[in-house]
Amino acid sequence: MFRTEMMDINMGPQHPSTHGVLRLKLILDGEIVTDTDVLIGYLHRGVEKLCESKNYHMIEPYTDRLDYVAAMYENLGYVETVEKLMGVTVPERAEYIRVITAELQRIASHLVWLGTHALDIGAMTVFFYCFREREILLDLFEAFCGARLTYNAYRIGGLPWDLPPGWTDRVRHFVKIFPGRQQEYDTLLTKNRIWLGRTKGVGILKAEDAIDFGVSGPCLRAAGISYDIRKAHPYSVYNRFQFDIPTGENCDTYDRYLVRMEEMRQSLRIVQQALDGLPGGEIMGKVPKRIKPPVGEVYHTVEGPRGELGFYIVSQGDDKPYRMRFRSPSFVNLQALPHMVKGSLVADVVAVIGTLDIVLGDVDR
């Protein structure tokens, strides 16, 4: 007589394909996942608590360390929230430079996603190709703000530095060469039979479930919902640029791959337009040295590479926030993982973690 019973398997926190210190407790029936418990918090640094004892300028470096793969976007969301809280207007040149750097950051972030996602599934070459292009971007960021990963690149009210000489030409060069490079990833993956087999129909997340789980960003758009905060509530100067929102149909890992690939092309379009329209002039608005927003609270969202990046600040009129809350897209998206992997194979869990594109620094804060 055979005796069958469920098996509990711990995946992570030290596992190469969990993209950090994520621990999944899988309950398996043979090789089929019947239930998943997601255990997070291994990278919890209590940033929200720390922010309550720092003044507004001192918080920006902390935002870098949340989503360290897309730190520029965390900076953007944070400074915009404080600006909204204070009612500050930012000079146009600063807004354009912010958009250029933020969109380059989106490409850099998607390159990390693509490289690691493909690596997890077994396509190693793509990883090297992606990091080759990401290197160019990191060099650009380094020339702009001196850092390659944790930028602290913006200031409340504008920018600390103008662009270094020759920087826009280097960006133009990147804009010129990148489509060809992206063609190479396309050739390697888009019609690759193994890639199709590993991603098509895997990790299905339907639109109604995605909305119910609060999933945002490419994962929501791959479910057919054309919702992008850059279009829905244009912040900064995004309403001046022409770009499309790619959406998927099949709600699976392959569609999320296609959506992100197209997003890189659209980001490139935005960068190109912003470079062409880059105005001159001031880069810093009229902001007091000591930031003391009036009593009030705001919740501001920006469209980060992973989805809705929300910042909730409660101000009591002090120079420190009374309460700071980061609504991180990775944290919320990760919640849909048990739903997405239910009934699939263990190997597909790896694909789903990759397609959710989580950053554990962002999940655990």
Next chain:
Amino acid sequence: MSDEVKPPSTPPGDAPGQAPPPVPPAGAAPPAAAAPPKPAAPAKINLTAEVDSPALRTLKEKFPQAIQAVSFYAGEVTVLLDKESLLDVCRFLKEEPALRLDYLSNLCGVDYPDRAKRFEVVYHLFSVSLRHRINLKIQLADQEPAPSVISVWRTANWHEREAFDLLGIPFEGHPDLRRILLTDEWQGHPLRKEYPTRGHDRDHMKLR
């Protein structure tokens, strides 16, 4: 210890009062130089201006007794609700075809230890199809449970667990209320204002 940068003698005033001095555009006399920041202030947006919100209008019609206060800030509408009617209001806001607030953007708690009802739970709602927002709030005393809204939006699950973990707000009707970011053995709730930033039992750790 103090990580705050203290500028020499800043009066506890509003931000516009301390705008940097090098602003006068015309070569004006010193008394006029003090004036330029002043005209800049009215040019600023009125942050607490009232804005029109379809959700607020409908709420005022349907649940007049549930609304305790309404506030506006930077174009956002925040409605302070009666705790008892929160679930009904949430369900209504999600299902009402003219509002369809089907997306819970964010849920978090805020601690105000000086108040009789020390906790606030804030719900940031959004409608993916109709693209409008509204914020809801309830107030709770210490250990007073908040109604869980998981039955309305599944995403509330982890948000509520986090509020329970970091602030100690219990959620009534939550199927799996345990700590999420901290370990199960953790004592205390770090986001409470009385919790020291460096943590309990960390006195032996010295900062350089």
